[in-house]
Amino acid sequence: xxxxxxxxxxxxxxxxxxxxxxxxxxxxxxxxxxxxxxxxxxxxxxxxxxxxxxxxxxxxxxxxxxxxxxxxxxxxxxxxxxxxxxxxxxxxxxxxxxxxxxxxxxxxxxxxxxxxxxxxxxxxxxxxxxxxxxxxxxxxxxxxxxxxxxxxxxxxxxxxxxxxxxxxxxxxxxxxxxxxxxxxxxxxxxxxxxxxxxxxxxxxxxxxxxxxxxxxxxxxxxxxxxxxxxxxxxxxxxxxxxxxxxxxxxxxxxxxxxxxxxxxxxxxxxxxxxxxxxxxxxxxxxxxxxxxxxxxxxxxxxxxxxxxxxxxxxxxxxxxxxxxxxxxxxxxxxxxxxxxxxxxxxxxxxxxxxxxxxxxxxxxxxxxxxxxxxxxxxxxxxxxxxxxxxxxxxxxxxxxxxxxxxxxxxxxxxxxxxxxxxxxxxxxxxxxxxxxxxxxxxxxxxxxxxxxxxxxxxxxxxxxxxxxxxxxx
Numbered sequence: 195x196x197x198x199x200x201x202x203x204x205x206x207x208x209x210x211x212x213x214x215x216x217x218x219x220x221x222x223x224x225x226x227x228x229x230x231x232x233x234x235x236x237x238x239x240x241x242x243x244x245x246x247x248x249x250x251x252x253x254x255x256x257x258x259x260x261x262x263x264x265x266x267x268x269x270x271x272x273x274x275x276x277x278x279x280x281x282x283x284x285x286x287x288x289x290x291x292x293x294x295x296x297x298x299x300x301x302x303x304x305x306x307x308x309x310x311x312x313x314x315x316x317x318x319x320x321x322x323x324x325x326x327x328x329x330x331x332x333x334x335x336x337x338x339x340x341x342x343x344x345x346x347x348x349x350x351x352x353x354x355x356x357x358x359x360x361x362x363x364x365x366x367x368x369x370x371x372x373x374x375x376x377x378x379x380x381x382x383x384x385x386x387x388x389x390x391x392x393x394x395x396x397x398x399x400x401x402x403x404x405x406x407x408x409x410x411x412x413x414x415x416x417x418x419x420x421x422x423x424x425x426x427x428x429x430x431x432x433x434x435x436x437x438x439x440x441x442x443x444x445x446x447x448x449x450x451x452x453x454x455x456x457x458x459x460x461x462x463x464x465x466x467x468x469x470x471x472x473x474x475x476x477x478x479x480x481x482x483x484x485x486x487x488x489x490x491x492x493x494x495x496x497x498x499x500x501x502x503x504x505x506x507x508x509x510x511x512x513x514x515x516x517x518x519x520x521x522x523x524x525x526x527x528x529x530x531x532x533x534x535x536x537x538x539x540x541x542x543x544x545x546x547x548x549x550x551x552x553x554x555x556x557x558x559x560x561x562x563x564x565x566x567x568x569x570x571x572x573x574x575x576x577x578x579x580x581x582x583x584x585x586x587x588x589x590x591x592x593x594x595x596x597x598x599x600x601x602x603x604x605x606x607x608x609x610x611x612x613x614x615x616x617x618x619x620x621x622x623x624x625x626x627x628x629x630x631x632x633x634x635x636x637x638x639x640x641x642x643x644x645x646x647x648x649x650x651x652x653x654x655x656x657x658x659x660x661x662x663x664x665x666x667x
Contacts, residue, residue: 195333195340197228197323206278210242211325213254219246222307222322222334229318232343233375240283243310243322248285249274255285289313307334315357315364316371317342317349346377354386362393365427366405373409373418384425391426399516402431406515410473413464416457423453434511435477437484442495449495452483455572462569471522472562475529476569481507505531529563532556536567540585549592550638553602560603564590601644602637608649609633617653618662625660632656 199207207223214221221244230237244251249267252274256265263276273286290305290313307322314320317337324332333340337351348368350357358365365387372379379387394402409418419435422428429436439453456477463476482504483497490496508527512519535552556563564586571582597603607630614626633642633649633656642648654664 195335196331197223197333198231199323199331203281206281206283207325208330209258210251210255210283211327211330213258214244214246214251214325215327217244217246217251217254219244219251220307221245221251221325223325224310224322225314225319228321228323228333229339229343232321232340238281240281242283242285242325243288243307244285245288245307248272248287252276252283252285255283308336311336312351314351315361315367317351318347318371320351346375347380348372348377349380349383350386354380354383355389358386358390359393362390363397363401363405365390365394365425366397366402366422369418369421369425369427370405370408372421373412373415376417379421384421387425387427391430394427394430399431399514403515403517406432407470410460410470410477411468414461415464415473415477416461419457419460432515434481434484434507438480442487444489444495445491447489447494449487452480456480458572459566459569462572463566466565466569467562469562471525472529472566474517475526475533475562475566478504478508478511478526479530479533479566479570480504481511481530501531501534525559528556528559529566532563533566533570536564536586536589537570539589540582544589544592546596547639549596550602550640553593553597554605554634554638557603560593564593605634605637605644607633608637608644608646609653613650614653614657617664618657620662625657625662628660629653629656 210221221242223240224243225241227237227240242248242251249269249272252265252267256263256276259278263278266275268274271286272289273284275282275284277283288305288307288310290303290309311320311322311334317339319339320335320337321339322334324330324334337349342349348371350364350368368379368383368387371377409415409422412418419428422432423436423439435453435456438456439451441448441451456479459479460473460476463473467473480497480500482500482502486497486500486503488496488498505527508530509519509523511517512523512526517523532552532555535555539548539552553560568583568586571579573579573582609630611622611626611630614629615621618625620626633652636642636652637644637649642652657664
């Protein structure tokens, strides 16, 4: 088969082939770029394999381009990279690999194109296109990768047990590709993932999380998470999510399966937002339901306080998965903590005070919180879903109305701690905090308006109650 090379790519690929010819080494376009082009998916990364020095080939190609691009060399890996227009091109010499049982870092030696294709993770990633004069553009497909592309099948080139034992990250990659491409995993390959699931522990948390976030970034992440659960991989590195699975019955009363509920919430949210941190919040919103699950003879199954415990679990999960412990983590933590608040507002007469407090705590993230809450509606009863959504629309209207009136979102106190200390002639102390909190609560409860003079007067009154006197009096 002849690979369809686009006109804008032909010049650079022809140049690479000519430079390889000058070096008297064969060169091939391989891997993801070939796969994505055949699937009509965009790709900005080219991988070039030559049966020789990839670094030398990169430098020779760069020298013939105008302007001459910078070549980034990774001597330890025997690779080099240059950028051409909007394309990133990586060069490597063909190699064969061998692995120790306790490491996914291979011993590498020079090899043939066949050796290089053998070391690839999946048949659809082992496709190569010749850049050589004699057969420029001809596909080299030793493992039926083209057939598997047509069949939408993820399959390893060699025996899957050895493939995954050598590099266990490939198990996550198999699931990620199946999720991204809407492919099936070959049954023997799927069994090998299950059999080698414990091998994932030799993979760094950073690499695991990178693959996990690629699954989270798909249109329907539930596909990937179900595969992670069914193969036993999820319990190996994310036991908190795996623990959501299952239904327990007592005296004929059961609860919903919180694992599948969480995945539905995640899919619902992904239809409306590609914010990866909001997706993390959806994944973690019920994370504390297993440890808070209790059976009450009258109420049935309860999960009281799961939002508070869940928020407390977020930092430990982020730390273990090497996720950023910064404002992104705080954002996820906040949404997990607040995800029941809008629901409770739909079940009672909404007071301005309750709306103010929600606006105060959610700040600029209020719209994301409401989106999460709407995604949390997973009932199969259409009329019930419509009713819940209508209730949320009422909450949204009240949020906008109160925010426009009271300016509580991202609220800044009209009376500062510095003014309190200056007015009463005191140093930083417990009294300063008590007065600040009292002013905040008075504004949120509607006792005083969110304005300077009423807040200042309230400060004086509260100060006198604490035995403080205005030093100006």
